[in-house]
Amino acid sequence: MFQPKKPSTMNSHDRPMCVQGDSGLVLTTDPKPRLRWTVELHERFVDAVTQLGGPDKATPKTIMRVMGVKGLTLYHLKSHLQKFRLGKQPHKELNDQTIKDDLQRNAASSSGMMARSMNEMQMEVQRRLHEQLEVQRHLQLRIEAQGKYMQSMLEKACQTLAGENMAAGGYKGMGNQGIPDIGTMKDLGPLNFPPFQDLNIYGGDQLDLQHNMDRPLLDDFISINDNSCLGKKRPSPYSGSGKSPLIWSDELRLQDLGTAPSCLGPQDDPFKTDQIQLATPNTELDSISEIYDAKPVLSGDGIGEKKFEESPKLERPSPRRAPLQAERMSPMINSGSMSQGRHSSFG
Amino acid sequence: MAMAIDNVFEIDFSCYSTSTTTITTADDDPACTWNDWGSPVVDWGSLSSERDEFQDLIESMMDDGTGFKLSQVDNEMSNSVSVSVSVSSDTMVADDETNGEDFKGLRLVHLLMAAAEALTGATKSLELARVILVRLKELVSPSDGTNMERLAAYFTEALQGLLEGSGGGHSKHLIANGTHHHRDKHHQSDMLAAFQLLQDMSPYVKFGHFTANQAILEAVTHDRRIHIVDYDIMEGIQWASLMQALVSRKEGPPTPHLRITALSRGNNSWRSIGSIQETGRWLVAFAASIGQPFSFHQCKLDSDETFRPSAVKLVRGEALVINCMLHSPHYSHRAPGSVASFLSGAKTLNPRLVTLVEEEVGPIGDGEFMGRFIDSLHHYSAMFDSLEAGFPMQGRARALVERVILGPRITGSLNQIYRTRKEYESGPWWEWLNSVGYKAVNMSFGNHCQAKLLLGLFNDGYRVEELANNRLVLGWNSRRLLSASIWTSPQDSGL
Numbered sequence: 112m113f114q115p116k117k118p119s120t121m122n123s124h125d126r127p128m129c130v131q132g133d134s135g136l137v138l139t140t141d142p143k144p145r146l147r148w149t150v151e152l153h154e155r156f157v158d159a160v161t162q163l164g165g166p167d168k169a170t171p172k173t174i175m176r177v178m179g180v181k182g183l184t185l186y187h188l189k190s191h192l193q194k195f196r197l198g199k200q201p202h203k204e205l206n207d208q209t210i211k212d213d214l215q216r217n218a219a220s221s222s223g224m225m226a227r228s229m230n231e232m233q234m235e236v237q238r239r240l241h242e243q244l245e246v247q248r249h250l251q252l253r254i255e256a257q258g259k260y261m262q263s264m265l266e267k268a269c270q271t272l273a274g275e276n277m278a279a280g281g282y283k284g285m286g287n288q289g290i291p292d293i294g295t296m297k298d299l300g301p302l303n304f305p306p307f308q309d310l311n312i313y314g315g316d317q318l319d320l321q322h323n324m325d326r327p328l329l330d331d332f333i334s335i336n337d338n339s340c341l342g343k344k345r346p347s348p349y350s351g352s353g354k355s356p357l358i359w360s361d362e363l364r365l366q367d368l369g370t371a372p373s374c375l376g377p378q379d380d381p382f383k384t385d386q387i388q389l390a391t392p393n394t395e396l397d398s399i400s401e402i403y404d405a406k407p408v409l410s411g412d413g414i415g416e417k418k419f420e421e422s423p424k425l426e427r428p429s430p431r432r433a434p435l436q437a438e439r440m441s442p443m444i445n446s447g448s449m450s451q452g453r454h455s456s457f458g
Numbered sequence: 459m460a461m462a463i464d465n466v467f468e469i470d471f472s473c474y475s476t477s478t479t480t481i482t483t484a485d486d487d488p489a490c491t492w493n494d495w496g497s498p499v500v501d502w503g504s505l506s507s508e509r510d511e512f513q514d515l516i517e518s519m520m521d522d523g524t525g526f527k528l529s530q531v532d533n534e535m536s537n538s539v540s541v542s543v544s545v546s547s548d549t550m551v552a553d554d555e556t557n558g559e560d561f562k563g564l565r566l567v568h569l570l571m572a573a574a575e576a577l578t579g580a581t582k583s584l585e586l587a588r589v590i591l592v593r594l595k596e597l598v599s600p601s602d603g604t605n606m607e608r609l610a611a612y613f614t615e616a617l618q619g620l621l622e623g624s625g626g627g628h629s630k631h632l633i634a635n636g637t638h639h640h641r642d643k644h645h646q647s648d649m650l651a652a653f654q655l656l657q658d659m660s661p662y663v664k665f666g667h668f669t670a671n672q673a674i675l676e677a678v679t680h681d682r683r684i685h686i687v688d689y690d691i692m693e694g695i696q697w698a699s700l701m702q703a704l705v706s707r708k709e710g711p712p713t714p715h716l717r718i719t720a721l722s723r724g725n726n727s728w729r730s731i732g733s734i735q736e737t738g739r740w741l742v743a744f745a746a747s748i749g750q751p752f753s754f755h756q757c758k759l760d761s762d763e764t765f766r767p768s769a770v771k772l773v774r775g776e777a778l779v780i781n782c783m784l785h786s787p788h789y790s791h792r793a794p795g796s797v798a799s800f801l802s803g804a805k806t807l808n809p810r811l812v813t814l815v816e817e818e819v820g821p822i823g824d825g826e827f828m829g830r831f832i833d834s835l836h837h838y839s840a841m842f843d844s845l846e847a848g849f850p851m852q853g854r855a856r857a858l859v860e861r862v863i864l865g866p867r868i869t870g871s872l873n874q875i876y877r878t879r880k881e882y883e884s885g886p887w888w889e890w891l892n893s894v895g896y897k898a899v900n901m902s903f904g905n906h907c908q909a910k911l912l913l914g915l916f917n918d919g920y921r922v923e924e925l926a927n928n929r930l931v932l933g934w935n936s937r938r939l940l941s942a943s944i945w946t947s948p949q950d951s952g953l
Contacts, residue, residue: 239903246907252706253668253699256748257657260698263747264740265650268732 146187155180156191166196563606567835569594570610571828573617578827578876584621591618600865601857605842608860613835616869620876646732652862653693653788655855659845661916662940665932666786666815667696668912669942672905674779675703677811677946680710683776684717687757687807689800690783690792691720694737701750715751719770721800722756723763763796767803778809784887785817785940787841788863791870794878797887802894805947812896812945816887818931818938830875838868840937848917888929888943896945898928906930 148156159177163169171188569590576587591614598611657663678684684704686697697718705713718741722734732740738754745752757769772778782801783789804812820833841864845856892898901924909930913920923931929943 242904243907243911246904247911249703250668250908250911252702253671254664256699256702257664257667257695259747260695260740260744261654261657263744264693264695264732265654267740267743268646268650268736 146183148191152180156188156195160192160195166192559604559606563604563610566594566598566606566610569597570613570617570835571832573614574831575828577617577620578831587617587621591621600861605846606839608857609835609839609842612838612860612865612868613872615865616872619869620872623873648858648862652859656787656859656863659849659852659855659859659916660787660841661913661920661932662841663695663786663788664912665909665922665940666783666942668699669901669905669909669930670781670783670813670815670944671696671700671703672908673813673899673901673944674700674781674811675707676902676905677779677899678710678714678777679707681714681777682711683715683773684779685719685773685776686717686779686781687719687721687770687804687809688781688783689721689797690789691718691734691737692783692789693732694720694741696781696783697741698744701745701748701752705748705750713749713751715753716745717753717755717773717776719755719757721765722758724758724761759796763793763799765796765800765803767806770807772807777811778807780804780807780809780812782812782814782887784815786815787867791867791874794874798890801887801891805894805896808947808949810946811899812891812947813942814887814891814945815940815942818933818941819886820938827875831872834868834871834875836937837939838864838871840934840939844917844919844934847919886941888941891943891945895948897948898926899944899946900927901930901944 155178156174159174160166160169162177163173169192171185171192174188174192175183175185573587573590573594576583576590594610594614595618598607598614600608600611600615602608603611674684674686688696691697697716701716704716720734720737734756738756741754742752755771759765780801782797784792784797801812801814817837819830820836821829842856842860845859849856906922906924909922909932913922913932919935921933923933923938925931925941926943928945929941931938931942932940
């Protein structure tokens with residue numbers, strides 16, 4: 112543990128020339144001649160110390176006597192012994208001691224101090240940066256978790272009420288309440304779906320309209336659904352499609368918001384004027400769908416970008432919105448890349 | 459009696475808004491057509507003739523002229539209300555269009571204030587209030603117009619509710635969340651959609667949840683069992699991200715057990731998306747899906763919503779956390795007495811951590827209704843504007859959120875202000891926690907950092923301030939909106 116050579120100061124390259132004296136001691140030629148503790152010398156030192164019963168028992172005086180090296184002064188031995196003793200302790204302290212010695216020795220010690228405090232500052236900055244990255248990462252995961260929960264909540268709410276309605280024989284009624292035509296929705300294109308456009312749209316066809324891809328993530332909730340909410344498998348209220356209601360595609364997810372009324376069987380007139388009804392596509396619709404269009408906007412700080420490399424990049428639409436929510440909402444989003452990323456991020 | 463609203467002269471709602479995309483010109487402005495007080499709805503003849511002066515006052519408030527000034531009206535009649543209002547020329551913008559808009563907005567504000575004053579001021583006049591509200595309703599609609607107009611529409615509704623309630627002395631029977639309104643209960647689908655949109659368009663929900671969760675995580679790093687008593691669990695979404703963080707935590711015992719006790723009330727708040735049982739099921743399912751050991755309990759509050767600490771089952775060795783979300787937009791208003799019983803009762807349970815999220819209230823003067831009413835106007839104006847700034851083109855989406863979530867919230871706010879103005883001290887809850895002996899817990903750098911990052915995902919207008927070592931406040935532009943603070947019980951030595 113004890114290093115015969117101190118890290119920086121004993122580097123021969125930094126040092127002025129050394130001369131070897133008669134006694135075999137190596138002294139430096141700089142203004143303040145210092146003893147150079149060569150390996151040999153140090154071994155003799157260690158021998159002497161051991162003879163004397165260890166670093167705690169040995170004193171500079173006794174060591175000097177035992178070693179019998181000419182030119183070795185008490186001063187030399189004192190400091191060396193001190194270091195030797197410290198060498199028996201954890202590394203860190205030694206380094207500190209070493210650094211302190213270095214600083215004391217260096218004529219230009221101020222620059223040494225500067226280096227040290229700058230080093231500390233650097234470390235602090237590093238630490239904070241690192242923490243910020245951690246926070247970013249965690250934030251992403253947490254937002255995703257909320258999204259997952261929201262989704263599962265929507266589905267379950269729909270399931271439960273769909274079941275109830277069916278039990279009550281209200282299904283037929285739901286079908287009749289279907290409104291603004293499916294045709295309308297078709298006009299908007301398959302992926303351009305504002306979430307609440309469908310609040311008043313019922314019927315089985317809508318599933319077909321929207322279908323694109325299955326959401327693998329859903330599988331998690333499917334099994335849960337089977338066990339908890341439903342108890343037993345219920346026939347799909349959406350007989351039009353061959354898909355189980357449990358398997359919603361991305362595009363459909365937010366349609367849940369629209370189908371929820373079909374599940375709930377609203378008590379009163381679903382065509383209340385104060386509900387949002389979008390009978391015809393208009394600019395408003397498209398703009399609503401834009402909520403979930405994520406237009407990549409590079410984050411101002413480089414950190415943000417780097418961190419999200421492994422997951423979809425931090426995209427901000429203009430105006431901005433949460434990137435992960437954008438992914439979650441990919442029904443609204445035309446960009447395939449979003450869905451791509453989304454899958455990976457949910458891994 | 460003259461009512462001085464001097465401090466109100468500086469109302470400038472334009473500071474909260476970014477440029478709006480709606481344009482009103484003088485031609486479109488229905489104000490031009492206001493000239494008849496002789497509408498069938500209002501029978502001025504039946505009112506005292508001494509009201510002529512006030513009639514002028516009201517008319518001039520509706521006046522479309524520029525740079526209007528209303529002179530102070532001193533009326534000796536005991537029933538009259540005089541309003542002294544003047545508008546500084548600074549609020550008049552050179553641009554004609556915005557001039558018209560600001561102008562109209564100001565006009566609406568003045569009318570609202572006059573109505574509020576008529577309703578609650580020292581010289582109440584329900585008749586006058588009714589008249590003003592009628593006029594307001596003609597001017598504004600919740601579904602179109604500018605932010606200010608829609609906001610005014612909701613405030614008008616809220617005041618109308620107060621008017622109807624106070625007429626028959628029914629104020630006590632108003633449900634805490636102000637659902638006494640004639641508007642029907644919203645469909646669950648609307649609620650879900652609006653809630654989803656609110657979360658996507660604004661950081662209000664997440665700020666409170668995430669700040670609280672981060673503090674909880676930090677407080678329970680080395681615990682194996684965590685017990686959270688949630689005052690108002692609503693749909694439970696707050697706990698999704700906490701669970702996710704717990705299953706993936708690196709320090710301390712892995713995957714600690716989480717137990718949540720949700721307080722339930724006799725009357726299921728219409729605003730919640732599901733019942734407490736449903737919330738429990740959702741949470742159980744979610745926990746199972748991510749492998750989080752979890753159990754869910756309910757604890758019923760008394761019929762008057764008082765909390766009894768003994769009703770909570772405690773387990774030795776668990777870290778107890780008290781979670782109190784009061785005012786995220788989609789939450790219901792809770793009676794102050796209930797909240798107080800909860801927070802003080804919780805102290806006897808010696809919790810490791812108390813998380814409190816509440817509305818940040820601005821200066822409210824002497825706590826009287828008018829001051830708080832105006833503050834409320836500022837508050838929701840900022841919220842409306844924050845939504846618009848982020849999503850200017852998505853008017854429909856915003857209208858849904860406003861209708862389903864913010865509108866009822868405004869009604870609830872006013873109800874609460876109206877009913878509690880004399881009975882209760884209206885200071886913030888965090889001040890109250892301080893005064894009853896809870897100790898502040900430092901808000902960590904990481905927590906603050908998370909808040910800033912979160913806001914950055916939305917819009918530059920949002921900002922977070924650290925107003926105390928244990929309190930972060932979310933604001934929009936110059937208006938502070940939501941406060942999140944963390945505390946621990948005084949005897950606790952766990953942390």
